[in-house]
Amino acid sequence: MPNGPVIRTYGPRRTSYTPPVAQHAAAARPASTGAPSDLLAPYLVREEPYYRAVADEVELYEAAYSVRMPMMLKGPTGCGKTRFVEYMAWRLGKPLITVACNEDMTASDLVGRFLLDANGTRWQDGPLAVAARHGAICYLDEVVEARQDTTVVIHPLTDARRVLPLEKKGELIEAHPDFQIVISYNPGYQSLMKDLKQSTKQRFGALDFNYPEHDIEAEIVAHESGVGIEVAKNLVHIGERARNLKGHGLDEGLSTRMLIYAGSLIANGVAPLAACRVTLVRPITDDPDMRDALDSAVTTYF
Secondary structure: OOOOOEEEEOOOOOOOOOOHHHHHHHHHOOOOOOOOOHHHHHHOOOOOOOOOOOOOHHHHHHHHHHOOOOEEEEOOOOOOHHHHHHHHHHHHOOOEEEEEOOOOOOHHHHHEEEEEEOOEEEEEEOHHHHHHHHOOEEEEEOHHHOOHHHHHHHHHHOOOOOEEEEOOOOEEEEOOOOOEEEEEEOHHHOOOOOOOOHHHHOOOEEEEOOOOOHHHHHHHHHHHHOOOHHHHHHHHHHHHHHHOOEOOOEOOOOOHHHHHHHHHHHHOOOOHHHHHHHHHHOOOOOOHHHHHHHHHHHHHHO
C-alpha cells in the first residue's frame, strides 16, 4: 500500500488478488512516519493528556494499532474511554478526529456531501472520509446512539478491504496506512432497539473499561480536580455507595467524571456538602427518596 491515500472511481472489478498472508503483512507494518497533512494539524494532541493506566490496556491498544485493528471501547459513562483514546493518540503521535454520535446523524454526516457555494457545487468530506484519506484515528463516541443504517457505512473500513465508498461521488477511498477506527459505547444502555449489530461488533477488537479501584480512582480525582487525597478518597466512597444503588432506584451510578466535578468545586472553595449536592446528587435523580439516600451518603463522609 502506498504512503498516501489512493482514490479510485468505480469501475470493473480488479482481477488481481492479494493473498491473505500478504494482506496481513501489509497491515502489520509500522505506521507511516511522515508528518500529518496540514489538514490534520488541528487534530494533533499536542500536550500529554493525563491518563492513569489500570491494567494492560495501553500495551494492548498499541499492539492493535500496529496491525490497524479496529477497536471497541466498552464501559459506563464517565469512566475514561475518551481520555484513553486521546492519550493513545498523543502517545502514538497520530491525529485524532472525534465524532459525537447521535440519533439524527446520517451517513452523509460521516462520509461527506455535496455543498452549494458561490462557485457552484463542491464536495465536502465528512470526518470519517478525512481520517481515511489522510491518516488519522477516527473515534466514534457512543456509536450505539447512531442509527444502525448509518453505522453500516463503517463496515468496508473494518475488514481486510479498508476502503470507504463515497457513493454520491462515485469514488472509493483506500484507507491511508495510518488510519484506524475506534468506537465506544455503554453496554448498560443496550436494548433490543438500540444496540450494535453482531455484524458490526465482530469487526472490532474490544477493551473493557470500568470505574477504577478505590485508591486508583482517588488518585485520578485528586490529580484532575486539585483536592487533597483524603477528600478525593471520601468522594470515591460516595461514588461507590451510589454505584451499589444502580438497578435499585438509579439507572446509572456516579461516574469518575462527576467525582472530579465535585472535587473541582471543593478545590475552589465551595463547601463539600454543597459541592456534592450540585454535582453528584441533583444531576443523577429527581426522586426525593433517592436524593435523601444520596444526601445521607454525602453527610457520612463530609
